[in-house]
Amino acid sequence: MAGLNRQILLKSRPEGAASLDNFELTETPTPEPGEGEVLMRILYLSLDPYMRGRMSAAKSYANPADIGQPMVGGTVGEIVKSRNPKYSVGDIVLGYGGWQEYALSNGAGLRKLDPTAAPVSTALGVLGMPGMTAYVGLLEIGQPKPGETVVVAAASGAVGSVVGQIAKIKGCHAVGIAGDTEKCRFVTGELGFDACVDHRAPDFAKLLEAACPEGIDVYFENVGGAVQQTAWPLLNEFARIPVCGLIAQYNATTPMPGPDMFSVLRKRLLVRGFIVSDFASKQADFLRDVGEWVRTGRLKYREDIVDGLEKAPTSFIGMLQGKNFGKTLVRIAST
């Protein structure tokens, strides 16, 4: 296990859109675990929109990533050296190893995975942070009732696909928004949403209105920007808006004004920002429910996998532009 550890460092912070210049591929000696530590060989790296926030210096719910350090990120890895009695060589673990081939951990925050229960990559997607984000945001904040209309953008993505499918399981009218017709076909044909609207269509506003004949009761906010402005007037009285992400605004260099507060007052809207860790107590419920829905085929998922750590920056930037189709993953090694 001597040898080199390839890493992708955060080289600089973006001004506006993230670019390849913000990243740097480097090699360092593979580290040795100290007392109580393990060394993970990373199999899958998750690429998620929240990482764009970490690249900025602005204060947020988590500290910014450090310049000159490997970019942060969730990973599935195999334990290859262990000086921690809780983990053995060969264990597959969910962790936060970052954009590199090998990572140390003191064991805190690791979770052992059972490779016979589900493909281990799902621990980064439908059965991981994105899936749980969808589950708690929709059910805890959105509180969907049978017959209500739930709208979600990035509907073929890791979070949106789960939001709409749970909405269907709960008896709602599920409407997706996606970036091209192929994705929309997948969202209705494979995922079973009632409708999906292409936000690049020139008559997007009309199409969305037609897809929501009874208005919108839950608008699961993961994009912001023009999609938000189009959905907002369709909100019904007492609609709920879980605010999970604003990917369309992440590159903005000046703040975008939010929706008119009069609509919040007149329609008695509930708008609530959240991150998945705010609902950590729901993890067992999530794993039980979504685990069963995935096993029984009621809830489908799609992964968009590229091979090789060096592809991570291009894949990440593409995801921010909506070029991914499903949960974005980098396969760094195989078991």
Next chain:
Amino acid sequence: MAGLNRQILLKSRPEGAASLDNFELTETPTPEPGEGEVLMRILYLSLDPYMRGRMSAAKSYANPADIGQPMVGGTVGEIVKSRNPKYSVGDIVLGYGGWQEYALSNGAGLRKLDPTAAPVSTALGVLGMPGMTAYVGLLEIGQPKPGETVVVAAASGAVGSVVGQIAKIKGCHAVGIAGDTEKCRFVTGELGFDACVDHRAPDFAKLLEAACPEGIDVYFENVGGAVQQTAWPLLNEFARIPVCGLIAQYNATTPMPGPDMFSVLRKRLLVRGFIVSDFASKQADFLRDVGEWVRTGRLKYREDIVDGLEKAPTSFIGMLQGKNFGKTLVRIAST
């Protein structure tokens, strides 16, 4: 009881600020109650900010007032004729009689008052709609915890004064915002808020920040506009913002942009619009709790009373400009 009924009609809808031209004083014969109806002689008319919304044609949570009809409004009146077995001549009732000296009612929505329990005018203020608005907005949406900071504008007014005093009763740090130093003195000296800041002070933002050394956990929104923009950056993570009114924006002819949604996401804010009737099931709790607090002197109130129906338009416009000092009432007759 023959004779004339003076009324103030909505003559025209305002463009921008409401003006005296929008109202018209008229006289019509006092009506006779039909079968099942009562005739009320109105003692007190309540003037409230929501009425500005009713003057506009825009769709809201209630229908607009009709041009050429008496302006709508809550009233305390005395039954002077009754053809409804539930009400006797001499009963004092809370109702929705509007801007006039006499009003008919079929009894729906009337509530008998006990003049020995509290001054009957309080049924339009601290023990009525404004008091209950404060009670449900703060407790049901704001969810204040001991030691947290609660901020409310229009702090000497009918709603704000109750918000801050309940916040104190619940063990919070209560900070008011008001429009002059005399009001601020009343808010801290009489009502017992911990601090009160004059929003007309040139260094308002600094003063508010100094009054909230631990940030803001509940911002009870009843004004919007510049006060909202000043309070917003002081919000703590997981702050709650009950949206009850936007009086500073009611005269705006173009929508004002709302707060940046990034703050909602990053700080995981909860923003929720409401009107008091959304929480009708809490009325018994409200009357029990606030009734006791008023009786025992823990919760104080102040009324700003003008005499004579003809004064209602001037008083109403003044209230929208913050010229009132306490709950705004028009005394139309005495028992």
